[in-house]
Amino acid sequence: MNKEQIASFCERYFAATGCELIEKTPVYLHVKLSPEADKELTGRTYYWNFVERTGAEPETMSFRFIFDEEAHERANPRPDGGGDSPQQRLYGLPPIAPQPGRTLEEPLIFGTRRLEQLYASACRKGACLQLFEELPESPEAASGRTVGPAGGTMAGSVPYATWLGVNYKIAYVCDRKREELLSLGIHLSTGEIADRFFDRLIHRRLTPRMPPRTTLGETISLERAARQLEEVVLEHLNRQDYAWADEARRRLAEEEERIDAYYGDMLASSGLSPEEREAIVKQREQRREEIRWQHEPRIEVCPVNYGLFHLLDDTFREHAVRRRRR
Numbered sequence: 001m002n003k004e005q006i007a008s009f010c011e012r013y014f015a016a017t018g019c020e021l022i023e024k025t026p027v028y029l030h031v032k033l034s035p036e037a038d039k040e041l042t043g044r045t046y047y048w049n050f051v052e053r054t055g056a057e058p059e060t061m062s063f064r065f066i067f068d069e070e071a072h073e074r075a076n077p078r079p080d081g082g083g084d085s086p087q088q089r090l091y092g093l094p095p096i097a098p099q100p101g102r103t104l105e106e107p108l109i110f111g112t113r114r115l116e117q118l119y120a121s122a123c124r125k126g127a128c129l130q131l132f133e134e135l136p137e138s139p140e141a142a143s144g145r146t147v148g149p150a151g152g153t154m155a156g157s158v159p160y161a162t163w164l165g166v167n168y169k170i171a172y173v174c175d176r177k178r179e180e181l182l183s184l185g186i187h188l189s190t191g192e193i194a195d196r197f198f199d200r201l202i203h204r205r206l207t208p209r210m211p212p213r214t215t216l217g218e219t220i221s222l223e224r225a226a227r228q229l230e231e232v233v234l235e236h237l238n239r240q241d242y243a244w245a246d247e248a249r250r251r252l253a254e255e256e257e258r259i260d261a262y263y264g265d266m267l268a269s270s271g272l273s274p275e276e277r278e279a280i281v282k283q284r285e286q287r288r289e290e291i292r293w294q295h296e297p298r299i300e301v302c303p304v305n306y307g308l309f310h311l312l313d314d315t316f317r318e319h320a321v322r323r324r325r326r
Helices: 003-016 035-041 045-054 069-075 086-091 113-125 197-201 222-238 243-267 274-295 314-325
Strands: 020-024 028-032 062-066 103-107 128-133 145-147 153-155 158-173 177-187 193-195 214-217 298-312
Touching: 003 020, 003 028, 003 113, 035 045, 035 113, 158 197, 158 222, 177 197, 177 222, 193 197, 193 222, 222 298, 243 274
Parallel strands: 062 103, 128 298, 158 214
Antiparallel strands: 020 028, 028 062, 145 153, 158 177, 158 298, 177 193
16 A cells, blocks of 8 residues: 555544544544544543543543654654654554643554554454435435436435345465455345445445435345355355365375374384374374364364445436436
């Protein structure tokens, strides 16, 4: 990731967690953490336990996250002996307690501890979502009327189609590894299953807040929908070429032959005591288990993230967009 991508990710993360954006420049981002983000990022467990027990007003920490250290140093030269230690600035180690009125400065570049912490937090909080497609802006939407199929307007609710979307990470593992992402969605009313479901969401405006006059209809349970998606994943796996697995087993057999030959020569020695022979056999079996774990072909499937996506009915959306463009 380059500096611009890191800055964009951080801005979106802090906005999503309710932080106060104090100052934004191409070089750094000055932000006051929300209680939610402070708990995620600063590791001040005892402080937050104290706040929750006593009901005290929480004091969250402020950070200036730097995306371009050279530019920041040129604009703000540090006095000798001032500022955080190089270890703190490089690895983003938080202080034990906050110091009111002080803004901590940390670099956010690829590989730093703090950036990895932000990624991990985003993955945890983004693993399960519920989002609604925003209504196209139009005079009818603003006045509380919806667009009818004939292009006119009518009073009433907005029809939404609810989809369960899941991104599966599929790993083909042996002594080598290949991964792919399978994005699937299932309509919870009709049972329609869509491949490359994420592509349907890229250009839609989604919000976690339910829009007014929303009508939701679901007839398929989440358990049944999840089973149907798993069946699609199995069908996808059945269509794959597994020549890689045959090659992996061949390499495994060769490694096992080498191990057997190596330890066979050792066990052929006549000067071994029973204890030494038992130790060699145990070491051989341990080595065989390690080789099998490394070379044995296997497939690992993991749902990376999933969510309920309430999308506008296609017919309604087409007419609403067409109406807006007039």
